[in-house]
Amino acid sequence: MFSGVAPLRAAGPNDVSFLDNRRYILALDETAAGAVIVTADMCDRVPVGAIAIVTATVSEGWARVAELFHPRPPTKPGIHGTATVEEGAVVDPSAEIGAYTLIEAGAEIGANCRIGPYVSVGAGVTIGRDARIGAHVSLSHTHLGCRVTLFPGARIGQEGFGFATTKAGFLSIPQLGRVMIGDDVEIGANSTVDRGSTGDTIIGAGTRLDNLVQIGHNVRIGRCCVIVAQAGIAGSTVLEDFVQVGGQAALTGHLHIGAGARIGGQAGVIGDAAPGAILMGTPAQPRKAFYRQVATLKRLTRDPG
Amino acid sequence: MFSGVAPLRAAGPNDVSFLDNRRYILALDETAAGAVIVTADMCDRVPVGAIAIVTATVSEGWARVAELFHPRPPTKPGIHGTATVEEGAVVDPSAEIGAYTLIEAGAEIGANCRIGPYVSVGAGVTIGRDARIGAHVSLSHTHLGCRVTLFPGARIGQEGFGFATTKAGFLSIPQLGRVMIGDDVEIGANSTVDRGSTGDTIIGAGTRLDNLVQIGHNVRIGRCCVIVAQAGIAGSTVLEDFVQVGGQAALTGHLHIGAGARIGGQAGVIGDAAPGAILMGTPAQPRKAFYRQVATLKRLTRDPG
Amino acid sequence: MFSGVAPLRAAGPNDVSFLDNRRYILALDETAAGAVIVTADMCDRVPVGAIAIVTATVSEGWARVAELFHPRPPTKPGIHGTATVEEGAVVDPSAEIGAYTLIEAGAEIGANCRIGPYVSVGAGVTIGRDARIGAHVSLSHTHLGCRVTLFPGARIGQEGFGFATTKAGFLSIPQLGRVMIGDDVEIGANSTVDRGSTGDTIIGAGTRLDNLVQIGHNVRIGRCCVIVAQAGIAGSTVLEDFVQVGGQAALTGHLHIGAGARIGGQAGVIGDAAPGAILMGTPAQPRKAFYRQVATLKRLTRDPG
Numbered sequence: 001m002f003s004g005v006a007p008l009r010a011a012g013p014n015d016v017s018f019l020d021n022r023r024y025i026l027a028l029d030e031t032a033a034g035a036v037i038v039t040a041d042m043c044d045r046v047p048v049g050a051i052a053i054v055t056a057t058v059s060e061g062w063a064r065v066a067e068l069f070h071p072r073p074p075t076k077p078g079i080h081g082t083a084t085v086e087e088g089a090v091v092d093p094s095a096e097i098g099a100y101t102l103i104e105a106g107a108e109i110g111a112n113c114r115i116g117p118y119v120s121v122g123a124g125v126t127i128g129r130d131a132r133i134g135a136h137v138s139l140s141h142t143h144l145g146c147r148v149t150l151f152p153g154a155r156i157g158q159e160g161f162g163f164a165t166t167k168a169g170f171l172s173i174p175q176l177g178r179v180m181i182g183d184d185v186e187i188g189a190n191s192t193v194d195r196g197s198t199g200d201t202i203i204g205a206g207t208r209l210d211n212l213v214q215i216g217h218n219v220r221i222g223r224c225c226v227i228v229a230q231a232g233i234a235g236s237t238v239l240e241d242f243v244q245v246g247g248q249a250a251l252t253g254h255l256h257i258g259a260g261a262r263i264g265g266q267a268g269v270i271g272d273a274a275p276g277a278i279l280m281g282t283p284a285q286p287r288k289a290f291y292r293q294v295a296t297l298k299r300l301t302r303d304p305g
Numbered sequence: 306m307f308s309g310v311a312p313l314r315a316a317g318p319n320d321v322s323f324l325d326n327r328r329y330i331l332a333l334d335e336t337a338a339g340a341v342i343v344t345a346d347m348c349d350r351v352p353v354g355a356i357a358i359v360t361a362t363v364s365e366g367w368a369r370v371a372e373l374f375h376p377r378p379p380t381k382p383g384i385h386g387t388a389t390v391e392e393g394a395v396v397d398p399s400a401e402i403g404a405y406t407l408i409e410a411g412a413e414i415g416a417n418c419r420i421g422p423y424v425s426v427g428a429g430v431t432i433g434r435d436a437r438i439g440a441h442v443s444l445s446h447t448h449l450g451c452r453v454t455l456f457p458g459a460r461i462g463q464e465g466f467g468f469a470t471t472k473a474g475f476l477s478i479p480q481l482g483r484v485m486i487g488d489d490v491e492i493g494a495n496s497t498v499d500r501g502s503t504g505d506t507i508i509g510a511g512t513r514l515d516n517l518v519q520i521g522h523n524v525r526i527g528r529c530c531v532i533v534a535q536a537g538i539a540g541s542t543v544l545e546d547f548v549q550v551g552g553q554a555a556l557t558g559h560l561h562i563g564a565g566a567r568i569g570g571q572a573g574v575i576g577d578a579a580p581g582a583i584l585m586g587t588p589a590q591p592r593k594a595f596y597r598q599v600a601t602l603k604r605l606t607r608d609p610g
Numbered sequence: 611m612f613s614g615v616a617p618l619r620a621a622g623p624n625d626v627s628f629l630d631n632r633r634y635i636l637a638l639d640e641t642a643a644g645a646v647i648v649t650a651d652m653c654d655r656v657p658v659g660a661i662a663i664v665t666a667t668v669s670e671g672w673a674r675v676a677e678l679f680h681p682r683p684p685t686k687p688g689i690h691g692t693a694t695v696e697e698g699a700v701v702d703p704s705a706e707i708g709a710y711t712l713i714e715a716g717a718e719i720g721a722n723c724r725i726g727p728y729v730s731v732g733a734g735v736t737i738g739r740d741a742r743i744g745a746h747v748s749l750s751h752t753h754l755g756c757r758v759t760l761f762p763g764a765r766i767g768q769e770g771f772g773f774a775t776t777k778a779g780f781l782s783i784p785q786l787g788r789v790m791i792g793d794d795v796e797i798g799a800n801s802t803v804d805r806g807s808t809g810d811t812i813i814g815a816g817t818r819l820d821n822l823v824q825i826g827h828n829v830r831i832g833r834c835c836v837i838v839a840q841a842g843i844a845g846s847t848v849l850e851d852f853v854q855v856g857g858q859a860a861l862t863g864h865l866h867i868g869a870g871a872r873i874g875g876q877a878g879v880i881g882d883a884a885p886g887a888i889l890m891g892t893p894a895q896p897r898k899a900f901y902r903q904v905a906t907l908k909r910l911t912r913d914p915g
Contacts, residue, residue: 007808059774066784120440135730135748138440155494164364174371189765192516198312211802425745443745460799469669479676497821503617
């Protein structure tokens with residue numbers, strides 16, 4: 001019988017643990033865990049006395065086991081006494097509305113949502129069922145699908161960076177579009193997603209954004225994309241499904257990034273990318289070319305003669 | 306008679322649309338818009354039945370037409386019942402103060418301001434007329450001119466990153482300056498502007514900052530500069546008027562950037578820039594040199610022999 | 611007798627000023643300050659009539675003198691009338707709790723803390739004595755030592771970016787760890803620190819993070835490290851004591867950075883770093899190699915023949 005989960009070095013005989021990165025194999029040798037989730041090739045390294053739970057998908061196994069021991073806290077239906085729900089807003093009775101949260105007129109909150117404290121839900125915003133909205137999030141001109149998670153401080157739906165240059169200075173271009181966020185999307189802490197200028201800004205189902213990510217107006221992101229922390233995508237760029245963008249990468253505006261393309265960390269992408277392309281560096285280029293150039297430069301420098 | 310504005314692909318016979326980027330010229334061919342704002346050279350491509358509104362400045366034309374159909378919502382004078390205005394704060398009767406907003410003693414809010422919910426206006430902060438302050442903004446030690454727009458989550462006036470290294474660890478250097486923000490400035494969502502350490506941090510009239518931009522203490526930015534998302538400017542650097550800084554660019558401290566200089570996206574600027582200079586890369590260099598180096602490296606790599 | 615402190619150009623006869631950067635030596639020649647803190651070699655440049663206060667550590671001297679004239683405002687004990695302290699939370703009577711702040715059940719606030727407005731202190735969070743927590747900070751699953759400073763909008767303790775890729779899409783991996791923050795730590799505005807996934811995310815005593823910094827889950831940072839604005843450190847990377855990370859630098863996950871290592875601004879670190887290493891560029895390499903490569907590339911480009 002197991003009572004919990006723990007990392008290899010902290011686990012005891014009643015804990016389930018896991019190894020998904022060979023870097024930590026010494027910790028496997030020394031673990032006191034009662035069971036360890038591993039791939040088949042690691043099986044021999046599991047200490048005597050520990051049960052090896054063998055799977056080709058350690059992360060998935062770990063996710064499922066850990067959730068057994070640590071299920072999500074249930075939603076506590078009700079509206080906190082300090083919250084404000086304006087006339088004409090609709091809050092499902094099964095939803096939980098946190099302290100000081102503001103639901104403006106015309107907004108709709110679906111079943112079983114957990115809305116944290118200090119959340120600003122602007123007029124007409126709709127939130128599908130089972131959402132989890134963290135503290136201090138602000139939402140305007142936005143429609144969320146089901147099971148969306150927004151982490152604290154995310155800013156969704158404000159006007160983007162759009163202006164004309166005139167002789168009298170900059171003139172704001174009215175930003176009229178919305179943000180459409182699909183089912184199962186997650187958006188990290190303090191990330192920013194601007195509303196569309198004429199069309200909409202779209203984030204497809206299952207896509208995940210890390211913290212401090214910037215998404216410009218009219219950007220369209222497909223399904224199951226991954227955008228790592230501090231990356232930025234400029235206005236009107238389109239990402240097809242399954243695109244991965246590394247941390248601090250930048251994509252300029254009006255690009256088309258094909259399905260399954262992978263953009264390296266800190267890359268600077270200034271042109272379209274074919275489906276499945278792997279790009280690195282600034283300006284971004286195919287991975288092989290990037291590494292060849294890094295190697296060439298090193299070689300030239302070693303032998304300056 | 307027209308009833309609205311829309312992008313080329315969505316517009317119908319009663320809509321005005323526009324084309325300001327040749328990338329989307331196929332959408333012009335197929336648009337059902339009743340009128341399209343275009344430059345003279347695009348005039349022939351406007352479909353029969355649509356009116357061509359010809360201008361050399363499409364963006365400006367679009368901005369003005371779109372605003373006719375979508376004027377800014379008017380300010381609703383009054384202080385929300387959940388807001389707190391401390392004794393000694395002055396709020397113009399024509400201003401709108403949002404839910405849960407806090408105006409501390411000595412603060413002043415000008416005529417026709419729209420202050421969103423959860424805005425923290427610190428003691429002594431002054432906000433000129435016609436400001437629009439988004440949700441969750443925090444302001445301290447700051448003076449705003451007229452018609453300033455701050456987007457949600459902007460942090461203005463906190464202490465910057467200043468400390469002395471001593472044998473006992475780091476010792477904070479008191480940060481005593483203010484943030485002075487000129488007329489018509491816009492600052493994006495979750496951007497941060499630190500107060501001056503001894504002098505002031507200054508953002509000149511008409512300048513626009515995008516989302517997630519970092520401005521260090523004592524930075525002085527001139528008029529009508531443009532700072533794109535996720536760029537960072539370290540302490541005491543000076544930007545003259547009309548400087549443009551690309552997304553994710555970084556400027557180290559104590560630099561002088563001449564008027565009209567343009568810093569490319571992701572550039573790393575570690576030295577002064579002459580007026581009108583165009584800099585790219587890390588470390589930043591003139592644009593031509595940067596592209597020559599990119600080409601040279603590509604050539605060397607293609608022919609390694 | 612002196613009445614205040616001021617920068618060289620603004621100081622008058624009753625002010626103390628300082629020079630810690632040779633760039634501003636002309637301002638020293640012309641200052642009207644009554645006294646100037648300088649290093650010995652600058653002594654001759656101090657104008658007649660001004661007192662030279664000579665020290666090897668100008669910044670430290672300035673910090674101490676400036677604090678004499680501008681001591682930190684004292685804590686005003688008490689809980690604001692609009693704040694919410696849940697049953698089972700413990701707030702020291704000497705602490706100051708700002709407007710609309712929420713202290714959830716099981717949280718503990720130590721003596722003399724100053725907690726600003728709109729701070730979300732989650733269930734079970736503990737804050738040691740003498741903390742200063744800025745407006746709009748959110749804290750969950752976090753323990754703070756003594757004298758910690760968090761600037762506005764910092765997000766500490768939310769779930770990090772952890773998921774398994776399955777055939778049905780991404781599956782969140784439960785994030786079970788905490789954030790442990792040592793004494794005297796400072797974290798900048800709108801920075802984000804994710805809770806550990808299995809172990810804890812740890813920030814050692816005396817370490818300072820600037821604005822908009824991202825710290826991934828399970829990262830362990832030693833004592834007295836410095837992380838400049840917009841830098842990002844991916845999950846499970848370890849920084850030993852006294853490491854310095856420049857602005858916009860990125861460290862990938864699972865790295866080990868030795869004590870005293872220095873990572874340049876915008877560097878991209880994808881491998882371990884030895885103690886004292888100085889790394890620059892993307893991919894990061896030793897400083898000398900980086901500058902040699904920059905020089906080589908310039909030379910090749912100048913003489914393409």
